[in-house]
Amino acid sequence: MTESAIVEGRMAPLRIDNLDTDQIMPKQFLWGIDKSGLAKGVLYDLRFDPQGKPRADFVLNRPEHADTSVLVVGSNFGCGSSREHAVWGLQQFGIQAVIAPSFAEIFYSNAINNRLLLVALPEDQVTALMQAADDSRTSSVRIDVGTMTVTCGDLSAPFSLSPRHRRMFLEGLDVIGLTLTYRDRIDAFSRAHWSQQPWVRDVASRTTGRMRSA
Template structure:
């Protein structure tokens, strides 16, 4: 998992509440167990028309936001079913941070396991960040995980809270397997002793 330290980039404003995981990545894309290639399906029902052509009105299809790294979204983002494909699709598109007032619990947890930083802010802070994001490629946000702050293009800052363990994992690029491998020396020592004490196993 790639480390998350400081992220600077364009933020796309998605002013929709209750965006569920089926909207993020529709069910027809769930046949794969690969984490790559799902970016094309991200918000596909909003990004594409019935004939397969792009919907020019959807935010991620607008020139200023095609390479967005941050998503500023309405309340209750990632609600609905528990599909890990949702953060996979965001990450494959290039989104490394999602900012909202609230998240679906399972989606929120899945983000951390896949190298995406979900940030909770107040409604007033969200409105300010929407204003910044509305400026498109003329303005970028900087998300500093070490300092736990979002810096706007005009120098304003928004502080955010994060669980220390999750912060440690993101800063060091540790998913569940990576966390286990931090204990490799202890695991190897145990396995060696176990073979000596119980050679029949």
């Protein structure tokens, strides 16, 4: 079991339903061609006023939530556009897991594929965790993918992941790493496919070569 199989740290409550990816990672921070430098953009318009000054009343700007690693949020988190930058930015900001009653489908896939742990719990349990997160004395939470349990004080809540996604966290794999565990089967399929249909092997490179020599 890897480090990504257990997330343990402080929670911060974000009581906003339908928080979309445009708010999680605004468009002005999508200028790069790689994943770097996205932490600044996370929830930018909620964290800062129009003059770029931190909003003192926003939960993640409060001193007691400076080391937050788990967000507890409203329903349909991550709706809107499919920008994967929203996931990368949350991770760079230090967020290791998000707990919500529900998640937007594309965001869920993007997050899990990048090993940002998303946990869906019933609304009453999410409300209880938000209340616990309000108090620094009770805001510590433990999410264990091995036992599929969220623990906070007296609350012990089961959650579910698909077998494929659970394996990714237990073995420390992203979606590419998981694919590569099937490398032998992929290679065997390729060899069989090419032996039966050799005319399709490297067709792009061979076509390009003919065009260049013409």
